[in-house]
Structure formats: C-alpha cells, structure tokens
Amino acid sequence: xxxxxxxxxxxxxxxxxxxxATPSELAVQLELTPEAVxxxxxxxxxxxxxxxxxxxxxxxxxxxxxxxxxxxxxxxxSRCPSCKSESVTEPTFTIES
Numbered sequence: 001x002x003x004x005x006x007x008x009x010x011x012x013x014x015x016x017x018x019x020x021a022t023p024s025e026l027a028v029q030l031e032l033t034p035e036a037v038x039x040x041x042x043x044x045x046x047x048x049x050x051x052x053x054x055x056x057x058x059x060x061x062x063x064x065x066x067x068x069x070x071x072x073x074x075x076x077x078s079r080c081p082s083c084k085s086e087s088v089t090e091p092t093f094t095i096e097s
Contacts, residue, residue, distance in 0.1 A: 008030065008032070008040055009040050009043055009044050009047070011030055012026060012030060012037070012040050012041065012044055013044050013047075013048070013095060015029055015030065016044070016055070016093050016094050016095040017053075017094075017095045019094070020058070020092045020093065020094035021092065021093060021094070022089075022090040022091065022092050022093075023035075023037045023038050023041075023076055023090055023091070023093075024090060026093075034076060034090075035076075038074055038075065038076065041055070041074055041093055042074055044095075045074070048095060052097060053095050053096065053097050054095070054096060055093060055094075055095050056093070056094050056095070056096055057073045057074065057091050057092070057093055058091060058092040058093075058094075059073050059091055060073075060075075060076070060077050060088050060089050060090060060091050061088070061089045062080035062082065062083060062085055062087065062088050062089075063085070063087040063088065063089060064080065064083055064085040064087050065080060065082055065083040065085065067080050067081070067082040067083065073091055074091065075091070076090055076091070
C-alpha cells in the first residue's frame with residue numbers, strides 16, 4: 001500500500017510499531033497537531049488486536065518532583081498536580097507484539 005493510500009491512523013499505528021514516540025514527535029512526523037495525534041491514539045488503542053499487539057504508554061512525569069500518577073495517560077498535562085511545576089514530560093506511546 002502506498003503512503004498516500006494509508007489513513008492517518010494507519011500511518012500513526014505503523015510509526016508506533018516502528019519505535020516509541022511522544023505526541024510532539026508524531027505530530028511532526030505525520031504533519032498534525034499534538035492534540036490531533038492524541039485523538040488518533042485513542043482510536044488506534046481500540047483498533048489494536050489485543051491477541052497480537054498492545055498499545056503501551058509511558059506516562060508523563062514531572063521533571064521537578066518525579067510525580068507520574070496522572071489520571072489520563074493519553075493527555076499532555078500542562079502542570080504537575082503535586083508541585084504545580086510546568087516541567088512535565090509528554091507520554092510516550094508504542095505498539096508491541
């Protein structure tokens with residue numbers, strides 16, 4: 001299948017099968033906004049065959065206090081709920097067999 005024939009979600013899933021990536025990295029690669037990537041990731045997570053593959057998420061983490069118990073893993077938090085720092089990493093996604 002040619003790249004032009006693939007849907008955005010197919011290209012996203014292929015990128016996540018190749019290597020782990022953050023929403024910002026995927027946004028650049030797929031020419032989308034990070035918010036659009038997050039919406040697509042939610043759909044891709046439902047379409048992955050649970051018998052063969054799974055979508056794994058490395059949660060966001062506060063660089064200042066180490067907090068990583070965020071409620072929504074498919075989100076780009078702006079601040080840490082624990083120390084209120086704005087130095088929070090993005091979640092990292094990957095699809096593994």
